Amino acid sequence: MSAATTGTEKKRNLFDGAIRSRAAVDALKKLDPRVQAKNPVMFVVEVGSVVTTLLLILPHGFYHFAFNLQITLWLWFTVLFANFAEAMAEGRGKARRMRCAKAKSETTAYKLKPNGEGEEVASSHLRVDDRVRVVAGQMIPGDGEVIEGVASVDESAITGESAPVIREAGGRPVGGEPAARACSAM
Helix, strand or coil: CCHHHHCCCCCCCCCCHHHHHHHHHHHHHCCCHHHHCCCHHHHHHHHHHHHHHHHHHCCCCCCCHHHHHHHHHHHHHHHHHHHHHHHHHHHHHHHHHHHHHHHHHHCEEEEECCCCCEEEEEHHHCCCCCEEEECCCCECCCCCCCCECEEEECCHHHHCCCCCEEEECCCCCCCCCEECCCECEC
């Protein structure tokens, strides 16, 4: 069974090859001073990198060459690493949003019938006022309201908060997010 049909999500490697290669290209694109100007601190570091590079290559003697080389390398490393880290975070965020959107449309829901029995349906077939049961590890099949029970929900893709959020009766979890702990009904 795939992750989409079970309602659970596979963990991806922090340095996923596709994200890493895209981040490397984006990190180089971010060297454009017009992009760096949006982040004043990194813009100043990049200007410092250019100035120390010029001091390194302009003929003025080799008295301070080793010092200038060290400073130049550290400044360029700082700029490139910051750009790469930012591009990785953006890439992982985009990938997470795409996975959540895909999972939201492909997630299996356990729709509760009036007699209390559960029926397995695609989340795309859910309608307003349908009740579903969500268990620990299952993806929440759609936006809704907890009507009984308690859930610990991973909303990190939306809020950026790494700790799960507790949703009790009356709480509104967002669809496409994994439920870390059991929830009785939504």
